[in-house]
Amino acid sequence: MNFGIFLEQIPDEGIAWWQNLASGLGWTLGTAFFAWILAFTLGSIIGVVRTTDKRWLVRLGDAYVELFRNIPLIVQFFIWYFVVPNVIPAVKAWVIAADPTDFQFLTAIVCLGLFTSARIAEQVRSGIQSLSQGQRNAGYAIGLTQTQTYRYVLLPMAYRIIIPPLTSEVMNLIKNTAVAYSIGLVELFFRTREMAEMTFRYFEVFAAATLIYMLIAFSANRVMAFIERRVAVPGYIGGGK
């Protein structure tokens, strides 16, 4: 076991192995960041839609969640990367003109964003439904519209309740970016495999990758815990400690 390998130069590239892994880490974090924004926005909208009194909207939201929850992530990556451009000519024309790396990055964000949004939608729905019917009725009773009831009564409480499961989703999202290696995105896991295959130092390389993934997932966990404490309503669920 010799961790000095990370300081060695990569043949023909002029940079050290650790720099190669660091560039992979950059792609991993970038993908996770943008995918989270997409997932949180879409997931919130669909989660709310699933608790409204419009039956067709609820059905549509349910269908969306089931679609993305029931297909393995790696299959979704394949569909977005290989199938979608081939069935939609406009996308195909754009893909050929676009920079291949940009397209891989975008595919990863869209794929992970939609996949995670379905899971967040489920949590937003359960968060809202965990509130007593009385809260919704109270909102209507003081003359708020449905939108206002969500904005000022239901969502502020529901989001606080679901911070712990959302923390898991952030961590899952970060770890799921590793699947993007399957479409050739040069993220951390891709760089890890590449380095292992070229240096044959499987133990050292994967030990380093494991540590890096643990560190970033754990940092995300701490950030969410901080948010949870800051927004806690004293005496209410999740507001203890």
Place this chain on the structure above:
Amino acid sequence: MKKIMTIAAVIVAAGFVTSAAAQELTGTLKKVKETGSFTVGYRESSIPFSYLDDKQQPIGYAMELCMRVVDAVKADLKMPGLKVNLQPVTSSNRIPLLQNGTIDMECGSTTNSVQRQQQVSFGPTYFVINVTAAVKKNSGINTFADLNGKTVSTTSGTTSVPLIKAYEKTKDVAVKEIYGKDHAESFLLLADDRASAFIMDDILLAGQIANSKDPAAYKILPESLRQEPYSMMLRKDDPQFKALVDKTVGAIMKSGEIDKIYAKWFTSPIPPKGINMNFPMTPPIREAFKNPNDKGVQ
């Protein structure tokens, strides 16, 4: 105290007995004898070396040679009922799976390189390839230099990756690499016009082309980035098993039987679709058969 000494003496004696027995069989052969099974690692789309037929069974040129080694193992260990497991492997997991004992031999399209010999061992060279590029005929690309500024695909975890990078550096050519996780995916990138060329071993390119929807639309560039020997991969420091492999495969090559096996897979229609690789024996391959060796490429 006396009792402890006696126990210690028994343990030491037992240790001698077991180590004496182990001297007869070592490494892979010992493992096979003990477990009663032998696991062959195969590739799912390395046509015609090792690939799945229409019944999802691994077949191919390398598989045929490996099965002859399996027969030799059965005869050598006097285990006609030996259980033979087949385990699919990929470019990137084949070495770890061999090292950790999941597979006992890898039969596919693995380059025998000096660097890899630090980790694993190889049987006699059974094929010699050129690393080159497949392009579409209508692309107007005829040399590697024409690829300047274009996107090229290759399979991650293969020896083509550092070769392209070295070529870019020495010839002052800049290309953008995108990676497929297997050869079929890398070829799909070329077929979909998302890459201008697929850089890989010539025989694997010929296989992907022969299997494609329109084989006439592609061509293989005559230039070569490097010549590489292919062989079955074995665990390192396992002289008993390696000697058996060398003897078995070497005999097939020397007796001339290899010509028939070669013709069957490279110049005749092969399952599942009856395609013909049309890849006659090249001089370096003929040379490798005449003098069986396991020399790796630098």
